[in-house]
Amino acid sequence: MTVDTLRLATAGSVDDGKSTLVGRLLHDSKSVLTDQLEAVVRASRGDTPDLALLTDGLRAEREQGITIDVAYRYFATARRRFILADTPGHVQYTRNMVTGASTAELAVVLVDARNGVVEQTRRHAAVAALLRVPHVVLAVNKMDLVGYRESVFAAIAEEFTAYASELGVPEITAVPISALAGDNVVEPSVRMDWYGGPTVLEHLETVPVGTDAPLLPARFPVQYVIRPQTAEHPDYRGYAGRIAAGVLRVGDRVAVLPSGRTTTVTGIDLLGRSVDAAWAPQSVTVLLADDVDVSRGDVIAPADAAPxxxxxxxxxxxxxxxxxxxxxxxxxxxxxxxxxxxxxxxxxxxxxxxxxxxxxxxxxxxxxxxxxxxxxxxxxxxxxxxxxxxxxxxxxxxxxxxxxxxxxxxxxxxxxxxxxx
The missing domain is CATH 2.40.30.10 (Translation factors)
Known part of the structure; x- marks a missing residue:
């Protein structure tokens, strides 16, 4: 069975518990190495491991108790692999949230149940809409501090959903959680039996994924022109780069932009071998039939579907x-x-x-x-x-x-x- 990959980003205001949530996901999904967990236990204050330390790796972050950089984490379950960007909550680091969410297929926006939707929550919703992240999870955290009351969760979920929907966010899933206690993160909460939806991990494992980039018209930004000029290949001229969208095939009629000159793909080299086709996001070298002027920054695209x-x-x-x-x-x-x-x-x-x-x-x-x-x-x-x-x-x-x-x-x-x- 093929296991697919979900790219996701976490966001929320300072002290909403993003790092604790990520740490809980890693810990409860058995994605933490023994020596890592032992190091966290030693660094924690008290008897309970501070799971936020699994992601807050910078010394400045640990001293201040906030995330100030994008921390990428990789973990997997039997159903799916995950690439997670834990992005900062402080308003001055919103740029980092833009970085982390720019390639994400799902964003988890945390809200402190005691504070509800605040300006930074609205900013993160706007960034998710701006970047057209297709799936947004509202994680209403610290439900243990409001007595696990359904009314608190319902009010926050209604306000956020209305706001994000006006921005054009296509799909919003709200989950009440306590990252510190583990409620509804990986395992269902017995203290919130009024909630019948998925846990955070269950939703991450089942949400539809898969970029539509291979289905789009081909886009190939040229990064480098390769001319080895060896005795074996005296006339070799290839154009190296990563396919940004679509599929390139040998025989395709293409245009080189912005000049608009047209030619035909005569060869595609992938990992040292010739192939008949390649697709996003593979890195390849493309050979063309005509000696057209192609340089770094040009885009090779189908002649009949060019940007x-x-x-x-x-x-x-x-x-x-x-x-x-x-x-x-x-x-x-x-x-x-x-x-x-x-x-x-x-x-x-x-x-x-x-x-x-x-x-x-x-x-x-x-x-x-x-x-x-x-x-x-x-x-x-x-x-x-x-x-x-x-x-x-x-x-x-x-x-x-x-x-x-x-x-x-x-x-x-x-x-x-x-x-x-």
Whole structure:
């Protein structure tokens, strides 16, 4: 039986218990090595192991009791493998949540049952919607501190579901848990017999997974041009990279973008051998029939299903830097393997994080962690898909040309901030 893989990310406000939840998942699913558990027991204060120490590996995190980096963890059960990104809760580290959720198929958003939905919860819901994470789990944690009351859980689940649905999150599953005591994390809770849904792990094991990238039209960003010029292969010219979407086959008629020149795929090399076809996310070397000009940053795509080539980019963005971004700012736009200069032409909207999703029209700037819409003008043509069609080829970064700092994460094709209505 083939075991598939689920990529997921955890998020929530500070002290909502993300690291404890992850530690509980690792511990109760028997995914912790004996020496790791012994080290945690030694480092814990008191008789009960502090399972958060299984993920809070940085010294600064342990001293402060918070997560400040993206901690990736790998574990597996008999039914599925998992790649988990434990992302920070503090508002100043929202950029890390963007990083962790950018490739996730599921996001677990934790809420402290005592505090309910707070601004950072709404921000994490907005980021999940912005990044089009298809599945969101609301884990209402610390139910032991509110007497395991169903009414507390129901009120929080209703508020979050209404908010996330307005943002356009397609699927929301709410689970009442106590990560510290283990209720409804791996094993069902006898103290919440009023809850009839799945545990967190049961949902993770059964939620549908599988990217649609292989079903999309082929997208092959070129990373490197290979010309060994050996006696055995004097005329070899290959184009190396990772297939971002779709399937490439020998014999396909393709276009090289942004130039638009067309040619035919004559060979595909994968792990030192020739193959007839390759698909996302495999790394391959592609050989073409004609001696066309191809360089790093170009995109090879089907001639009859190529992405639009444009210099005007409308996008939804999350600003990640303390330095505000304003209309007129010059930036570098990094899309796939291509980096081009660009200018911010306008900021049509900024999202508000009040109890109901709202928009502010034409803000003067975007500050750190702000979500909004943007119109860019690039100095060179860029082949780009709408993010709603392809997460892999619709995302980009804005970079400060002066010092190379990452400024903004963008999703092409969004002229308005993410609200479903």
């Amino acid at each position: 639009a080539v444009t210099q005007d980019v409308e996008a939804t963005v999350c600003h990640l830097h303390e330095r505000p971004l304003r209309p007129g700012d010059r930036v570098l736009l990094k899309h796939g393997t291509r980096t081009v200069g660009a200018v911010v032409r306008e900021l049509p909207q900024k999202m508000g994080l009040t109890r109901r999703p709202s928009r502010q029209d034409r803000p003067d700037s975007l500050g750190v962690n702000d979500i909004g819409s943007m119109v860019l003008r690039t100095f060179e043509p860029v082949p780009m898909d709408p993010y709603a069609r392809s997460r892999g080829t619709g995302a980009f970064l804005l970079i400060d040309p002066a010092d190379g700092a990452t400024l903004t994460a963008g999703m092409a094709g969004g002229g308005r901030v993410p609200l479903s209505r």
